[in-house]
Amino acid sequence: MTRKRRLKEAVQKVGLHLALLAGSVVFALPFVWLLSSSAKAPDEMFPPRWLPQVPRNVFRSPYVGILPNERPRRPVLTSPEDWDRLYAPIIEAVSARIVEMDRQFPAFYRPYLDHDVLAENVFARLIQRAPDDLFEKVEPLAAGWFANNVRPEIVRDAFDAVYRRVALADVLLYGWDVVTIEKPTENRLYLWKLVEGDATLIERESGLLRPAKEVHYDFSEKRSFAVQADLPLHMAPENLQKIVVSNHGDRSWHEIWATVELNGKKHDSAQAAYLGTDRWQDTTWQFASEADKSLQMKTWLHLEDAGPSDFNEPDKVRITLEYRYRPQVLVTLNKYLNNYRDVLRQVPFLTYVRNSFLLVGLNIFGQILGSSLVAFAFARLRWPGRDFWFIMVLATLMVPPQVTMIPVFLIYKNIGWYNTLRPLWIPSLFGSAFYIFILRQFMRTIPTDLEDSARIDGCSYLGIYARIIMPLVKPALATIGVFTFMAVWNDFMGPLIYLSDQRLYPLSLGLFALKTVQGTNIGLMMAASVLMTLPVIALFFVAQRQFIQSITLSGLKA
Numbered sequence: 001m002t003r004k005r006r007l008k009e010a011v012q013k014v015g016l017h018l019a020l021l022a023g024s025v026v027f028a029l030p031f032v033w034l035l036s037s038s039a040k041a042p043d044e045m046f047p048p049r050w051l052p053q054v055p056r057n058v059f060r061s062p063y064v065g066i067l068p069n070e071r072p073r074r075p076v077l078t079s080p081e082d083w084d085r086l087y088a089p090i091i092e093a094v095s096a097r098i099v100e101m102d103r104q105f106p107a108f109y110r111p112y113l114d115h116d117v118l119a120e121n122v123f124a125r126l127i128q129r130a131p132d133d134l135f136e137k138v139e140p141l142a143a144g145w146f147a148n149n150v151r152p153e154i155v156r157d158a159f160d161a162v163y164r165r166v167a168l169a170d171v172l173l174y175g176w177d178v179v180t181i182e183k184p185t186e187n188r189l190y191l192w193k194l195v196e197g198d199a200t201l202i203e204r205e206s207g208l209l210r211p212a213k214e215v216h217y218d219f220s221e222k223r224s225f226a227v228q229a230d231l232p233l234h235m236a237p238e239n240l241q242k243i244v245v246s247n248h249g250d251r252s253w254h255e256i257w258a259t260v261e262l263n264g265k266k267h268d269s270a271q272a273a274y275l276g277t278d279r280w281q282d283t284t285w286q287f288a289s290e291a292d293k294s295l296q297m298k299t300w301l302h303l304e305d306a307g308p309s310d311f312n313e314p315d316k317v318r319i320t321l322e323y324r325y326r327p328q329v330l331v332t333l334n335k336y337l338n339n340y341r342d343v344l345r346q347v348p349f350l351t352y353v354r355n356s357f358l359l360v361g362l363n364i365f366g367q368i369l370g371s372s373l374v375a376f377a378f379a380r381l382r383w384p385g386r387d388f389w390f391i392m393v394l395a396t397l398m399v400p401p402q403v404t405m406i407p408v409f410l411i412y413k414n415i416g417w418y419n420t421l422r423p424l425w426i427p428s429l430f431g432s433a434f435y436i437f438i439l440r441q442f443m444r445t446i447p448t449d450l451e452d453s454a455r456i457d458g459c460s461y462l463g464i465y466a467r468i469i470m471p472l473v474k475p476a477l478a479t480i481g482v483f484t485f486m487a488v489w490n491d492f493m494g495p496l497i498y499l500s501d502q503r504l505y506p507l508s509l510g511l512f513a514l515k516t517v518q519g520t521n522i523g524l525m526m527a528a529s530v531l532m533t534l535p536v537i538a539l540f541f542v543a544q545r546q547f548i549q550s551i552t553l554s555g556l557k558a
Contacts, residue, residue, distance in 0.1 A: 083135065086143065093143035160208050192213045240287065253326070419501050485539055492509060
């Protein structure tokens with residue numbers, strides 16, 4: 001009988017632990033998805049995948065590649081059996097048809113025309129116009145339909161999508177007086193030249209969707225190369241604000257470092273740009289100024305003073321872009337941490353964090369002080385109408401905050417507290433009905449003998465409160481601190497109503513401001529959400545002992 005009981009207890013313990021483990025995994029899945037999405041590029045979001053892509057180790061460029069969302073997707077009305085049966089024959093037929101059309105494309109297409117990724121991208125484009133019953137037909141008919149519908153313009157669009165290359169095009173110069181100077185259009189492709197490294201620059205006037213100067217590099221021996229352009233400067237050197245370079249990446253996640261020389265001075269970029277996309281993008285480098293310390297959204301990379309330069313041609317500026325190879329581990333980190341870098345760079349994140357912690361600290365102090373004093377009066381002092389007023393305090397829990405939102409706002413506005421932090425923390429000094437209830441119930445469990453002994457020794461009510469009651473209710477105070485931290489840290493409505501100055505924004509409202517500008521960049525918003533969630537997770541691990549202790553003690557006494 002004893003063995004059976006022990007075996008039953010062991011099985012129950014194992015089952016309980018497995019249930020707890022399963023529950024932990026289920027509740028952790030949203031955070032895992034949040035963390036995974038924060039490491040994704042914008043074009044990885046659809047179709048949804050749990051793990052972010054790992055960038056390939058690129059030594060040579062150009063090359064061809066395809067993303068999962070660029071591959072053909074099975075139509076809804078097509079069965080998996082028909083899809084598996086026809087996929088490979090269709091790819092072969094489309095690839096053969098592309099090779100037959102090689103004379104209609106530029107010569108640099110030909111090494112890649114028989115590549116499966118090109119055929120897959122063409123197939124993905126054609127499948128959108130294919131008849132619904134096409135995949136129910138026999139193999140020659142289905143494959144023949146796709147091969148017969150391959151057109152040169154479709155192949156060109158697909159080639160531009162899968163052809164991974166580094167390329168450079170226009171450069172724009174912006175002045176502080178909002179004057180924009182563009183380099184002459186007749187020389188826009190010929191100003192770039194190779195100055196260092198194992199690479200070749202090739203002019204692409206046609207064959208792709210945008211003319212550019214294409215860079216073919218090889219990092220097998222030398223781990224960097226540099227290109228340079230001397231541009232006419234139709235403004236005073238001190239008026240030059242920023243330089244915008246239109247460039248194309250190859251998804252290698254190698255680094256780009258810029259150097260700008262003018263008027264005998266050199267300026268180096270303080271942050272790297274990355275070859276993280278396979279599309280055209282504008283990369284901006286801006287000279288150091290007070291704008292770096294401002295609260296505006298920063299879409300540029302900083303240029304810092306690096307000393308004198310030998311380049312001192314009048315009315316000209318020299319731009320040097322150095323492309324640096326990074327091994328697999330570093331390019332993976334470059335990709336996974338890129339969204340976090342952008343969040344910290346684009347918005348005054350540290351200002352938002354400082355304001356949030358300031359509000360959290362003031363509210364925790366106010367709630368602990370105000371709620372504990374009121375709870376002490378209800379739990380340990382005897383005065384007329386005590387129970388009635390306690391019921392009235394609890395009755396305020398039934399009043400929705402939306403009912404008092406407008407009157408309270410008008411009061412704070414009329415006393416001059418609008419656009420200040422005072423409405424967000426001073427009310428905590430008067431306590432909260434819920435916290436007063438928790439502390440009152442906890443204080444009632446403390447033996448009165450301790451209070452009587454202290455009173456005999458001449459201790460006052462405030463002395464009893466500070467020296468006896470408060471040390472004994474630390475677990476409950478820790479619980480109130482955790483609840484207050486989470487409520488204030490995640491509070492969005494309060495700052496939205498009372499604040500208009502971005503310098504006072506807490507993190508919750510600051511991320512909303514970021515969303516208004518970068519709302520379509522899901523990965524960036526996920527990275528910002530992770531940064532906002534981390535302090536709450538850290539607080540849980542720090543305060544979980546006190547939190548569990550408060551629940552245990554209150555349960556035992558009840």
